[in-house]
Amino acid sequence: MSTLVIFDLEFTSWPRALEQNWSAPGQLREIVQIGALRLRDDFSVVEEFEALVRPVVNPQLSAYFTDLTGIEQAAVDQDGLSPAAAFDDFLAFCQDQTVLSYGNDMVVLGENVGWARVRGEELKNSFLTARFLNIRPWLNTIAPVTASANVGRLWQMLDLPKPVAGQEHSALFDCYSFAAALRHLRDTGATLPEGCF
Structure with a gap:
């Protein structure tokens, strides 16, 4: 059975952080939530992954982030x-899979993995066992409307x-929204880029 993984991240944020590309002092894109789905080639869900993460540099979440x-x-x-x-658990979930994101979440994941390693934290799993792709x-x-x-x-x-109960900006809900879009596009004749499955 061929499968792939789709994932989404929620990371620390403040008013205007997006517009300023998180450039204000101390405003790092620290991951707070990871959501992922392992999908069959018909886009049905095989398995879910969800984790909350304790940020280190900004352990106190902003009111803006909580409201969002x-x-x-x-x-x-x-x-x-x-x-x-x-990150270790998530990278294990992704092992030997194509891993799709809607945007450059793999860059944010890479930043966070790098910071963990600089702090001396050990990770057993690696990016090298998965193929990450911004789709x-x-x-x-x-679908230009998107x-x-x-x-x-x-x-x-x-x-x-x-697609499911919940709200946007919840990583797992966002994954279900992503999966619904991919399923719809497949059903209307679109073909995923080569190598996804």
Whole structure:
């Protein structure tokens, strides 16, 4: 059975951080939540992955981030994994898979893995066992109406039923929105770029 992984990240943010490319002092894109789905070649879900991550440089979440994502400080404090543990688990989930994102989330993942290693945290798993690919340019070309949409709104832009309960800017919900878009595009005749499965 051929499978691939799609994933989404939620990372620390503040008002205007996106517009300023997280350039204000101390504003790093620290991962707080990872969501991923392993999909069969018919885009049905085989397995889910979800993890909360405790940020290190900015352990106190901004009110802006909490309002945007719905992720509460108490949940991160109680259930959040150390960055190295969360990244290790996620990279193990991705092993030997093509891993698709809607945007350059793999860059943010790489930054965070690098920071964990600089802090001396050990990771057993590596990026080298998976093939990461930003599929947003392809998807926006196939379905131009999606060009201005974040991943959590893809289902709306394509006039699809809401894929699962939840809200955008929750990493796992965003993955289900992404999967619904890919399934819809396949059903309307689009073919994923070569090498995805």
